[in-house]
Amino acid sequence: MTTRDAFIAVNRFGLGARPGELAEASHDPRGWIERQLAAPPGTRPIEATGSQRMALFQESRRRGGDQAVETLFRQNFRDMYLDDMGRRARTQIESGTPVIERLVAFWSNHFTVSVQRPICLGLAGPFEQEAIRPHVTGRFRDMLLAVARHPAMLTYLDNAQSVGPGSRAGTRMGRGLNENLAREIMELHTLGVNGGYTQTDVRELAKILTGWSLGRPGENGAGGFLFRPVIHEPGEKTLLGVRYAEAGEREGIAALTALARHQATAMHVATKFARHLVADRPPAAAVDRLARVFRDSDGDLGALARAVAALPETWAQPAPKVKTPAEFVVAALRATGFAGESRTLVAAQALLGQPPLAAPSPAGWPDVAGQWIGPESVMRRAEWAMALAQRLGQRAQPMALYDATIGPLAGDATRAAIERAGSLAESLALLFASPEFQRR
Amino acid sequence: MISRRHSLALLGAAGATMAALGPRAALARAATDKRFVFVILRGALDGLAAVPPFGDPAYRSARGALAFAEPGRNDGALDLDGRFGLHPALEKLHAMYQAREMLVVHAVATPYRARSHFDAQDLLENGTTRPRGAADGWLNRALGLLGGGRSGDQRLGLAVGQTVPLVLRGATPVGAWAPQQLPELNVDFMSRLAQLYAPDPVLGPAIREGMRAQAMNDSVLRGGEGGGRMAQGGNGPRGPRSVAAAAQAVGRLLGAAQGPRAAVIEIGGWDTHSGQGLLTGRLAPVLRMLGDGLGALKTALGPAWRETVIAVATEFGRTVAPNGTNGTDHGTAGAAFLLGGAVAGGRVIGTWPGLAPNRLLEGRDLAPTTDLTGVLKAVLIGHLGLPLDAVDRVVFPGAAAVAPLPDLLRT
Numbered sequence: 062m063t064t065r066d067a068f069i070a071v072n073r074f075g076l077g078a079r080p081g082e083l084a085e086a087s088h089d090p091r092g093w094i095e096r097q098l099a100a101p102p103g104t105r106p107i108e109a110t111g112s113q114r115m116a117l118f119q120e121s122r123r124r125g126g127d128q129a130v131e132t133l134f135r136q137n138f139r140d141m142y143l144d145d146m147g148r149r150a151r152t153q154i155e156s157g158t159p160v161i162e163r164l165v166a167f168w169s170n171h172f173t174v175s176v177q178r179p180i181c182l183g184l185a186g187p188f189e190q191e192a193i194r195p196h197v198t199g200r201f202r203d204m205l206l207a208v209a210r211h212p213a214m215l216t217y218l219d220n221a222q223s224v225g226p227g228s229r230a231g232t233r234m235g236r237g238l239n240e241n242l243a244r245e246i247m248e249l250h251t252l253g254v255n256g257g258y259t260q261t262d263v264r265e266l267a268k269i270l271t272g273w274s275l276g277r278p279g280e281n282g283a284g285g286f287l288f289r290p291v292i293h294e295p296g297e298k299t300l301l302g303v304r305y306a307e308a309g310e311r312e313g314i315a316a317l318t319a320l321a322r323h324q325a326t327a328m329h330v331a332t333k334f335a336r337h338l339v340a341d342r343p344p345a346a347a348v349d350r351l352a353r354v355f356r357d358s359d360g361d362l363g364a365l366a367r368a369v370a371a372l373p374e375t376w377a378q379p380a381p382k383v384k385t386p387a388e389f390v391v392a393a394l395r396a397t398g399f400a401g402e403s404r405t406l407v408a409a410q411a412l413l414g415q416p417p418l419a420a421p422s423p424a425g426w427p428d429v430a431g432q433w434i435g436p437e438s439v440m441r442r443a444e445w446a447m448a449l450a451q452r453l454g455q456r457a458q459p460m461a462l463y464d465a466t467i468g469p470l471a472g473d474a475t476r477a478a479i480e481r482a483g484s485l486a487e488s489l490a491l492l493f494a495s496p497e498f499q500r501r
Numbered sequence: 502m503i504s505r506r507h508s509l510a511l512l513g514a515a516g517a518t519m520a521a522l523g524p525r526a527a528l529a530r531a532a533t534d535k536r537f538v539f540v541i542l543r544g545a546l547d548g549l550a551a552v553p554p555f556g557d558p559a560y561r562s563a564r565g566a567l568a569f570a571e572p573g574r575n576d577g578a579l580d581l582d583g584r585f586g587l588h589p590a591l592e593k594l595h596a597m598y599q600a601r602e603m604l605v606v607h608a609v610a611t612p613y614r615a616r617s618h619f620d621a622q623d624l625l626e627n628g629t630t631r632p633r634g635a636a637d638g639w640l641n642r643a644l645g646l647l648g649g650g651r652s653g654d655q656r657l658g659l660a661v662g663q664t665v666p667l668v669l670r671g672a673t674p675v676g677a678w679a680p681q682q683l684p685e686l687n688v689d690f691m692s693r694l695a696q697l698y699a700p701d702p703v704l705g706p707a708i709r710e711g712m713r714a715q716a717m718n719d720s721v722l723r724g725g726e727g728g729g730r731m732a733q734g735g736n737g738p739r740g741p742r743s744v745a746a747a748a749q750a751v752g753r754l755l756g757a758a759q760g761p762r763a764a765v766i767e768i769g770g771w772d773t774h775s776g777q778g779l780l781t782g783r784l785a786p787v788l789r790m791l792g793d794g795l796g797a798l799k800t801a802l803g804p805a806w807r808e809t810v811i812a813v814a815t816e817f818g819r820t821v822a823p824n825g826t827n828g829t830d831h832g833t834a835g836a837a838f839l840l841g842g843a844v845a846g847g848r849v850i851g852t853w854p855g856l857a858p859n860r861l862l863e864g865r866d867l868a869p870t871t872d873l874t875g876v877l878k879a880v881l882i883g884h885l886g887l888p889l890d891a892v893d894r895v896v897f898p899g900a901a902a903v904a905p906l907p908d909l910l911r912t
Contacts, residue, residue: 434707439698496700
């Protein structure tokens, strides 16, 4: 059953088979995963950093007000988004370490910043590169801290503007707290909604995080993370029963570290990770095992990924999950090596309902089939499969593609339908739309 | 290549798998001529901004920079009844109010009392008293009681977007609509694919419903929809164009004699933690999009408007006081709207709890005095004709103690 396990490795852990990848993984499917996890996650050059782009925003607001900001969003940031996301998709399509790319996408979805907020058009790409990618096989705590300090997250969840009501600036200007980041860190990023925190804890964490803000034009490090003592709420705070003496920025570091190491966080992260890599409804034993690994390794995300690959439950079903729209597009393009330009790549994912880094809420995109598969979405996928098939033209060979992608798993009916299709385009479209290709 | 519209006429003869789809002639008579649209505002609408209680003596001090001027003044609220007004961007709703086709339920909330968007939306849609209290939606169960699962070919429920929102998910099959941009597929191709999908527990049912919905929609939306980019259903960018496009399509589909009878529209963009503003800022354009969308829906429904109730609701309200960033944080009670030709409108209903500091829930939120469930029950019973005991047993289990609100509908 090695080829079946290779299908699991290449599709559930990777991003779908490139030509030859299935054969390569079939010698040692788990080794194929582990080798990628051992390599550093790499960097991709990006046009400008998040701080630089934030500084650009600050500068245009200072000089030209709302009008200039509108222009910046509509022109510069929009182009940057298309450019960043095109590069992102091409990396996913061409990568020789697709396991790493899957983890990058998983974690950037866990810590969602979304271009539903226009300013994130410029910031979401750098966010994924700077706050997520370096840590996907590193420590959860380091990723959480990088996320909470990134200009994209500080803006998306409003913390940059949150002011301690008792701080110097708060008492002088009558400004106050914004709970958004504090709440979502506990609800979505760490403890989970049933993780045992209260509304009071939300307020206290919001107070702790006051001052986690951004440098302004003219300051050192404009547009980047800057702790501002003048807006930090002074005094002792109590979070989840633990007291935090006044310590400025260090309060936030201590609080986020405690949240990263909390038992509820281990369960929350393990559940989401297992849902992504084992099954929509992962077995409780698998989740428990992962939570233990997370806790015992102090949130080592590389160890967590290796632990999933070691679970017997992971290999029990060949394809329990349905690919999301973005995964489907990437897998089809990996199979064919047909990448195309940035605009087309973003449009393809958007057409199927999942434009990149554009989740509708801070909770990120859903990760279960029932949320993605509906009467319209299956029709759309089939239509997109046909559109791709028509563009591939005469150079594609359906049966070679079949062997290189779903061969190990496909049933006779699928094989026969592809062989007997009325045209080359229909044959290819059936391959991409087939249930085996839709799953992972 | 055979066009879809043409090809679907052939479905009835296309073999065993296709037989389940049935020809269009098999459309059953609907169990009701009444139309119902549920509009979900995802992200928590600020009810005090949409329906400012300018007559409350504590209003101005409680709302600070987010308080609207009184009606008649520059940029003032649109007057409803001398106590409450509407946000100036909601002109379309104001006209409906004056025509007695719209009413406001204020200080309303679901039974949910924590402040997670996602849990609150889950409860709003599952129809129980707790998040994840059911895996299906209350409207789906209601449609089941209406015979939506048994009346042959007709789908009483319509989801707008590529996926079905929880409130419509469940055992009762529903149709779906989303705009078109990709090549049409011929019937032969689709039938082959449907055969491959048949054994798949997820993909199989979806493709059967997808093909059926396509047939229904194509026959109603003759001429088709232009390529307006839209991804509703929580799956993509939303914008003014998309809401109007969705509203028009829903109106035309629901307006058709053999069309669906209930639809769900989802609109995001309400989570105004910062820069909420009054006439400018983050909230005003979204409210305008809502009001104009509902106006477009009324127009597209045509004569069916008379038989229509539209309920507009959100998962919870927002804090009474502005936060530190000219926005509002997650709160509890807010405002809901009922509109349509079948609504006895022109009123603001509910018990007003007041905005004085000692009247607020936990010192921060508008206190809930009306359970949204009572509003929805009244619509299901009075408008769609469901029996009370079935509603209590099946649609809103756990809410038997919540009485349906009286006198919401024209008699």
